[in-house]
Amino acid sequence: MFKQCPAIMKRELFYMWRDKGLRNILLIGPLLGLFLFMGIYSHPRIDHITTAVVDLDQSEASRQVIAELRNTQDLEIACYPENFKQLEELVKRGEVMVGVVIPENYAKNIALQRQTRVAVVIDGANITYATNAASAVLTVTRNLGAQVGVKTLIARGIQPNQAKEAYQSIEFREEAWFNPTLNYAYFLVLALVLNIWQQCCMLASCMNIVGENGVRSWLQIKASGLSAFKLFCSKSIVHISVFMLLVLPVYYLAFVIFKLPLNCGIITFLLFTLIFAVSLHSLGTLISSFSSNAVDASRFGMVIALPSFVISGFTWPIAAMPQWFQPLAWVLPQTWFFQGINYFVLKNPGWEMMNRYFLVLGMMAVLCYSLSALFTHCFQARFR
Structure with missing residues (x-):
């Protein structure tokens, strides 16, 4: 047949x-x-994302913020513009993907336990870069927030160990399954x-x-x-x-x-x-x-x-x-x-x-x- x-x-x-x-x-x-x-x-993840920092406070506290940004592998500080306008031009030209603006009186507000805002600008034209940059900045802000919170409790007379335990009583530990390195x-x-x-x-x-x-x-x-x-x-x-x-x-x-x-x-x-x-x-x-x-x-x-x-x-x-x-x-x-x-x-x-x-x-x-x-x-x- x-x-x-x-x-x-x-x-x-x-x-x-x-x-x-x-x-x-x-x-x-x-x-x-x-x-x-x-x-x-071939590179498993996106890191060393170009970052610019506008430090309008020029204080020890603002330098600590910059140090935290340097310590993350995902971000790489490429330049220090003098003002927001220069930062905007750098982002427009694609020379940096992330901009961090530390406001004036940042250290003073921290010392007086006032709420202060650090502006973070992320170039959303490239979604992949933007997503990774946002995650990296979030990690830095968590660390800084925890440090400031602990210092505030210590200033109120609470022992350092107790202050740390009180502020970080709940620990959220992220764990990626099936693709742990997010490759x-x-x-x-x-x-x-x-x-x-x-x-x-x-x-x-x-x-x-x-x-x-x-x-x-x-x-x-x-x-x-x-x-x-x-x-x-x-x-x-x-x-x-x-x-x-x-x-x-x-x-x-x-x-x-x-x-x-x-x-x-x-x-x-x-x-x-x-x-x-x-x-x-x-x-x-x-x-x-x-x-x-x-x-x-x-x-x-x-x-x-x-x-x-x-x-x-x-x-x-x-x-x-x-x-x-x-x-x-x-x-x-x-x-x-x-x-x-x-x-x-x-x-x-x-x-x-x-x-x-x-x-x-x-x-x-x-x-x-x-x-x-x-x-x-x-x-x-x-x-x-």
Whole structure:
């Protein structure tokens, strides 16, 4: 029954290899992305954020604030502007990301136990810098606040040890789980590379049916007595096999050479990648089945593949998206894949939770392949 399948698979593999543009995209794209992103995110965290300090008080107390700022690794004092206007110009030109303005009478207000405000300006044009800078400044302000509070209690006659215990009776200790060092590479690199991979796979799968949608092609298929099922089943096996072969060196480099974390078994992760590859290919096949030509199929595929990473909730939580949009995000297989990657790579919550990811991706594949078969059947009926 399937004697013709090896010949069809060989034919499809030849066509994929003959297409130089597609071949280079599939072979080079994911690997190039891996080296690029590993280079970009090789430093585990953002530190030494350029900071400017405007000291309008010039007192021992203000110098203590500057010392605390120097002691944090995340901030690096680059200059000391004389006034707020100079600080504003430095931030506008991007020469500093953080500005700290210590007001006049800072030491006097502290001594008199008055509330005093130290202005902290953070360049919000770069969200990544701004988030890290805000966290670093918060740490410094906590330390300074604790020191001033303890000194105030001591001034009121309380013993130093008692003052410290009274002011710091509750200690909040932060602890990051699953990515303790908050390493950007652990969180982003693999997902960004697999995003390139899925776009390349989508581009290839969108050619599955539309490549045969010519009168000459269908007449040849009809004359050979080959069923459409065997034809596209054989073609799909080749595509999915190529997709998996292309991702293997990416995984080897990511987990073995670059030591990115993988908290589940490699077999489980490969099976998850396989079910996603099948689901993604089914979506591309569906697009291919109703597209009028290869150009349109590629356009439809890229319209879905390009924004799917952002829609997936990996970089911006789905819960923070508009409520009407949230159900739409879960329609795409990419959403289930990238959400699952985060669980598998960093957490591995177990099969009881993750089996629904396999199930949904499998159901998506069945649905898309079924619709593709229906559209293809209608198209093929024209040549009977």
